Amino acid sequence: MSAFPPSPSRVAVVVEAPQHSGLWGALDYSCEQALTPGTLVRVPLGRRVVTGVVWQAGADTAEGEVGEHELKAVIEVLDGLPPLPEAWRQLVKFASAYYHRSLGEMALMVLPPELRQLDALQWGRRLKRLDKALSAAPAAPQEAALPALTEQQTQALAELAQPGDKPFLLWGSTGSGKTEVYLRQAQRALDEGRQVLMMVPEINLTPQLEARVAERFAGRRIVSLHSGLTPAQRLRNWLMAHYGHADLILGTRLSVFTPLPRLGLIVVDEEHDPSYKQQDGARYSARDLAVYRARLEKVPVILGSATPSLESWYNALPESEGGAGRYVRLAMPARVGDGDMPRVRVLDLSRAPKLPRGQEPPPVARELLAAITQRIEQGEQSLVLLNRRGYAPVLHCSDCGWKSGCPHCSAWRVFHKVDRTLRCHHCGFTERVPRACPDCGNTDIHPVGRGTERLEEQLAEALPGARIGRIDADVTKHKGALEERLADVHAGEVDVLVGTQMVAKGHDFRRITLVAAVNPDSALFASDFRAAERQFALLLQAAGRAGRDADVAGHSEMWVQTWHPTHPLYQALSRYDYADFAAQQLKEREMAGLPPYASLAMLRAEAKTQEAAVAFLNAAVEAVAHLAEELGGITLYPPVPTPVQRVANVERAQLMIESPLRPALQRFLSQSQAVWLALAQKNRRSGLIRWAVDVDPLSI
Numbered sequence: 001m002s003a004f005p006p007s008p009s010r011v012a013v014v015v016e017a018p019q020h021s022g023l024w025g026a027l028d029y030s031c032e033q034a035l036t037p038g039t040l041v042r043v044p045l046g047r048r049v050v051t052g053v054v055w056q057a058g059a060d061t062a063e064g065e066v067g068e069h070e071l072k073a074v075i076e077v078l079d080g081l082p083p084l085p086e087a088w089r090q091l092v093k094f095a096s097a098y099y100h101r102s103l104g105e106m107a108l109m110v111l112p113p114e115l116r117q118l119d120a121l122q123w124g125r126r127l128k129r130l131d132k133a134l135s136a137a138p139a140a141p142q143e144a145a146l147p148a149l150t151e152q153q154t155q156a157l158a159e160l161a162q163p164g165d166k167p168f169l170l171w172g173s174t175g176s177g178k179t180e181v182y183l184r185q186a187q188r189a190l191d192e193g194r195q196v197l198m199m200v201p202e203i204n205l206t207p208q209l210e211a212r213v214a215e216r217f218a219g220r221r222i223v224s225l226h227s228g229l230t231p232a233q234r235l236r237n238w239l240m241a242h243y244g245h246a247d248l249i250l251g252t253r254l255s256v257f258t259p260l261p262r263l264g265l266i267v268v269d270e271e272h273d274p275s276y277k278q279q280d281g282a283r284y285s286a287r288d289l290a291v292y293r294a295r296l297e298k299v300p301v302i303l304g305s306a307t308p309s310l311e312s313w314y315n316a317l318p319e320s321e322g323g324a325g326r327y328v329r330l331a332m333p334a335r336v337g338d339g340d341m342p343r344v345r346v347l348d349l350s351r352a353p354k355l356p357r358g359q360e361p362p363p364v365a366r367e368l369l370a371a372i373t374q375r376i377e378q379g380e381q382s383l384v385l386l387n388r389r390g391y392a393p394v395l396h397c398s399d400c401g402w403k404s405g406c407p408h409c410s411a412w413r414v415f416h417k418v419d420r421t422l423r424c425h426h427c428g429f430t431e432r433v434p435r436a437c438p439d440c441g442n443t444d445i446h447p448v449g450r451g452t453e454r455l456e457e458q459l460a461e462a463l464p465g466a467r468i469g470r471i472d473a474d475v476t477k478h479k480g481a482l483e484e485r486l487a488d489v490h491a492g493e494v495d496v497l498v499g500t501q502m503v504a505k506g507h508d509f510r511r512i513t514l515v516a517a518v519n520p521d522s523a524l525f526a527s528d529f530r531a532a533e534r535q536f537a538l539l540l541q542a543a544g545r546a547g548r549d550a551d552v553a554g555h556s557e558m559w560v561q562t563w564h565p566t567h568p569l570y571q572a573l574s575r576y577d578y579a580d581f582a583a584q585q586l587k588e589r590e591m592a593g594l595p596p597y598a599s600l601a602m603l604r605a606e607a608k609t610q611e612a613a614v615a616f617l618n619a620a621v622e623a624v625a626h627l628a629e630e631l632g633g634i635t636l637y638p639p640v641p642t643p644v645q646r647v648a649n650v651e652r653a654q655l656m657i658e659s660p661l662r663p664a665l666q667r668f669l670s671q672s673q674a675v676w677l678a679l680a681q682k683n684r685r686s687g688l689i690r691w692a693v694d695v696d697p698l699s700i
């Protein structure tokens with residue numbers, strides 16, 4: 001609390017200050033003119049001049065420790081930009097509090113990078129240049145020809161029209177016409193003069209949706225917001241949204257923070273996708289913030305998925321069925337038209353003929369190879385899914401046992417045959433493959449295991465004459481490469497497409513009639529409790545790539561090569577029974593006290609040594625043990641190394657904090673924050689590099 005009475009010349013400004021500075025709220029400055037909260041200003045901070053957001057004006061502030069006589073003056077005001085609205089500030093404030101990051105970091109992080117760098121003069125010039133784009137009159141909306149709705153779409157839209165304040169979970173099979181429902185609901189909002197925010201998990205998926213939205217809403221102003229735009233494009237699109245000029249905003253997770261004066265609807269497509277969670281810095285979930293924002297701004301929100309996250313599923317499950325009953329569930333089980341989902345064939349690898357010792361099994365079993373061959377003969381396409389890129393995950397010397405480890409990480413370096421490199425997928429360290437074993441000189445070092453690159457090569461050998469294509473992060477690094485490869489598939493120039501999870505998402509393949517997952521078992525025994533959920537979603541989504549045309553749907557197949565054919569995950573998949581799978585998982589989660597039955601947070605530490613990381617975490621536990629005790633219902637687990645414990649020579653450890661009650665966990669984290677900050681300051685010289693709290697962590 002400030003010791004000084006509020007004065008009109010005093011403004012509280014949030015600025016981006018490093019986490020360790022301990023500055024959590026706003027700083028006070030003096031200003032000649034009266035400023036509206038939400039105005040952007042340039043202020044002195046130490047020896048720098050930085051951009052900040054006026055948080056409060058003429059009132060005392062959260063920090064308020066600065067004496068009146070020391071008050072520094074606001075240097076300039078970024079005129080011409082309408083103040084960021086109250087709702088925006090409220091969202092940022094909530095995110096800052098919930099994810100336990102400073103207000104300044106949150107507020108500045110979610111603004112377009114250019115906006116943070118410009119001074120008033122540059123800003124004025126930029127605005128002038130953008131003026132035309134920003135004020136151009138939109139073309140008249142045009143009537144698009146609409147398909148007749150299916151019965152289940154009609155039903156879903158009828159429920160969406162009901163007034164209410166619960167979020168909607170649109171649970172529809174791939175190809176059930178969810179997008180059509182989004183578009184119809186968007187039309188309603190647009191007709192009322194409102195803006196629509198549509199979110200997708202990945203940049204790769206924005207062009208597709210953009211094309212579809214542009215076709216439907218010709219004449220409307222549509223902008224996209226994602227990290228693939230140039231800074232100038234991003235600023236322009238953001239301004240179009242903020243000024244209220246843009247009608248539809250399509251974006252990835254960062255778009256959830258876009259100020260929208262006429263917001264009327266939020267859509268979160270593929271709501272289960274982990275990409276909605278930011279994985280570094282302020283680790284926010286855009287899906288969860290979308291739900292918060294919708295309630296805050298009193299607009300409907302639709303979360304859509306064929307395989308909802310268990311959190312959303314549980315929220316949408318009626319209380320009578322053991323759920324939370326917080327969301328309205330809209331089910332669309334059937335695909336549009338006659339297109340059934342492909343028949344699932346679980347291929348039991350344990351029944352394959354035994355191989356001589358030391359001989360590697362072929363990438364696809366005989367029956368599967370025959371099935372693919374048949375598809376090729378019929379002029380149809382197959383998709384072979386392997387969620388591991390590169391040629392082989394490790395190189396090995398059978399003489400001395402050397403393996404291609406990364407010198408900087410506790411991980412193997414992956415062999416990439418195209419450029420004969422060993423690459424670390426964690427730190428990026430890359431070297432040419434050695435001619436001989438670096439330890440013993442043996443020239444016979446060989447790949448172990450299989451990635452997409454090798455699978456492509458082996459399939460080409462096994463299927464002479466077939467045209468094999470590949471899509472993964474390695475071959476689509478360059479701009480336009482993904483589009484090119486997809487175009488080849490669509491043009492029928494590929495018989496068998498090898499790919500990672502990248503191809504499983506969203507793409508509308510018309511001639512693929514067979515999808516095969518060749519190595520899906522690893523997820524069954526992973527230590528991460530969400531691995532099964534993710535795998536189920538991936539397999540179901542992959543299956544959704546097959547038989548998208550009614551005339552091929554009838555004989556489409558999804559193959560699963562497994563050593564565990566009776567595993568309940570595959571059993572549920574065979575019946576496309578997500579509800580059954582979710583019920584299995586929920587039962588396990590409830591027994592283990594895991595989300596959605598409990599709330600988790602992870603305290604993560606990075607240090608020069610593993611001992612330093614663990615020592616900090618141990619001290620952190622000790623320092624707040626009494627708080628946990630007082631609040632009750634808080635469990636602090638012992639610190640452990642992260643699954644990959646060393647990356648780029650930095651050692652990482654973490655400790656899990658669990659509570660059956662979200663508010664208790666939140667209170668605990670809020671109170672612990674200051675204690676941990678002080679502790680980290682004290683530990684500066686012990687080798688601790690950084691630490692952070694991850695609320696609702698996605699990977700453990």
Ligand code: ADP
Binds near residue numbers: 150153172174178179
């Ligand atoms: P989802 O988003 O659930 O995967 P889409 O909305 O992409 O499904 O619909 C799948 C396909 O069916 C698309 O080609 C779409 O144009 C078409 N479609 C959707 N709704 C209808 C409808 N009511 N009548 C005819 N075709 C439709």
Ligand code: ZN
Binds near residue numbers: 400401442
């Ligand atoms: Zn060797």
Ligand code: ZN
Binds near residue numbers: 409411429
């Ligand atoms: Zn590495």
